[in-house]
Amino acid sequence: MSKSKAGLLQGTLDMLILKALSLGALHGYGVGQRIAQISDETLKIEEGSLYPGLYRLERRGWIESEWDVSDNNQRAKFYKLTRTGRKQLILEEQNWERLAGATMKALRAS
Amino acid sequence: MYRIKATIRFLHAWRHPDQIAREVERELRFHIEMRTAANIESGMRPSEAQLAARQSFGDFHRFKTECCEISRTLPFDSTVLKMAMYITIAVLAGGAALWAVNMPHHNFTGVLWQLIAIVVLARSFVVGRRAISTKQFQGHHSSVVFVTDDERFREDKGFLSDVCEAHSVGIAAHDEQGRTPVERMFN
Numbered sequence: 001m002s003k004s005k006a007g008l009l010q011g012t013l014d015m016l017i018l019k020a021l022s023l024g025a026l027h028g029y030g031v032g033q034r035i036a037q038i039s040d041e042t043l044k045i046e047e048g049s050l051y052p053g054l055y056r057l058e059r060r061g062w063i064e065s066e067w068d069v070s071d072n073n074q075r076a077k078f079y080k081l082t083r084t085g086r087k088q089l090i091l092e093e094q095n096w097e098r099l100a101g102a103t104m105k106a107l108r109a110s
Numbered sequence: 111m112y113r114i115k116a117t118i119r120f121l122h123a124w125r126h127p128d129q130i131a132r133e134v135e136r137e138l139r140f141h142i143e144m145r146t147a148a149n150i151e152s153g154m155r156p157s158e159a160q161l162a163a164r165q166s167f168g169d170f171h172r173f174k175t176e177c178c179e180i181s182r183t184l185p186f187d188s189t190v191l192k193m194a195m196y197i198t199i200a201v202l203a204g205g206a207a208l209w210a211v212n213m214p215h216h217n218f219t220g221v222l223w224q225l226i227a228i229v230v231l232a233r234s235f236v237v238g239r240r241a242i243s244t245k246q247f248q249g250h251h252s253s254v255v256f257v258t259d260d261e262r263f264r265e266d267k268g269f270l271s272d273v274c275e276a277h278s279v280g281i282a283a284h285d286e287q288g289r290t291p292v293e294r295m296f297n
Contacts, residue, residue: 028137029144047145048168051138055180061116070140072147077137 013045013053015096018081018089021063025080027070028054054079062088123181134177142167196233203230 020026020034031054032045057063062085070076081089123130142163149159164170206223 027140029141046168047141047166048138048170048173051134051141051173052176052180055177059116059180059183064115072144074140074143075136076140077133 011092013049014057015089015092016043016045017050017053017057018062018085018092021079021081022086022089025078027076027078029076031079057085061085120182120184123178127178127182130181131174131178134174134181138167138170138174138177142170200231203227 016035016039017031020031020038023034023038026034028050029047032047032050035043035045054063054065058065058079062082063079064082065077065079067075068078142160145163145166146156146159149162150156154162167173204227206227209223
């Protein structure tokens with residue numbers, strides 16, 4: 001059966017990045033891998049677009065970065081969640097739940 | 111604290127654009143190398159693996175430029191700048207009002223200045239409050255795709271607006287407990 005694809009709501013990528021980083025520091029490639037992993041490969045990201053997302057979140061102070069050595073002994077930029085980022089993630093989770101709940105309620109209305 | 115760090119990083123990006131560009135490029139190349147290695151591990155030939163890695167990455171130069179531009183963007187949201195501007199105006203208006211009150215012939219001019227100051231102060235207060243309560247989490251585009259086998263989704267997509275795309279997630283992606291992929295991640 002063929003697979004179809006659709007974009008999600010604006011801001012979803014940022015929220016997913018925050019969620020992935022809430023589980024520990026990662027480099028950009030790792031963030032993409034983790035999102036795919038925790039969504040059971042259901043959510044796929046256009047890999048390059050992760051980086052503007054990461055830079056945007058860093059500019060907002062929700063994540064911070066530093067260069068370090070990766071598992072394969074190469075220098076890589078690792079990102080981690082800041083305290084503000086953690087708070088923002090909680091807020092976004094609540095917003096998402098509200099939105100999903102309201103949408104489901106509307107769909108189930110007879 | 112982050113504002114100080116962000117300002118330093120912003121100034122650094124402005125002073126050393128080439129260094130920032132090199133760093134961004136190194137970071138993006140690392141990603142492609144990792145993807146290439148993973149592709150080889152999954153059985154692809156090196157040349158195929160590299161090509162596939164580049165394809166799945168997307169437009170390298172666009173993303174590089176975008177990252178460099180974000181680094182050179184002011185580290186404050188426009189709402190913060192707007193607030194700062196209104197506070198400055200409020201302070202200046204307050205100062206002007208004080209000056210007007212202390213003028214020798216302040217009967218008419220003083221009252222006029224005080225009225226202007228009150229209006230500006232009230233306006234600053236309203237805008238300031240709105241700026242504080244403005245939701246700041248706004249991704250500029252959605253680059254996440256939801257992958258599904260459900261053919262109904264394709265049909266739905268035809269008449270759903272962008273805003274209602276969550277609808278397709280809600281319908282097509284729920285598991286046996288009725289949770290969407292994102293809900294599964296959070297619960």
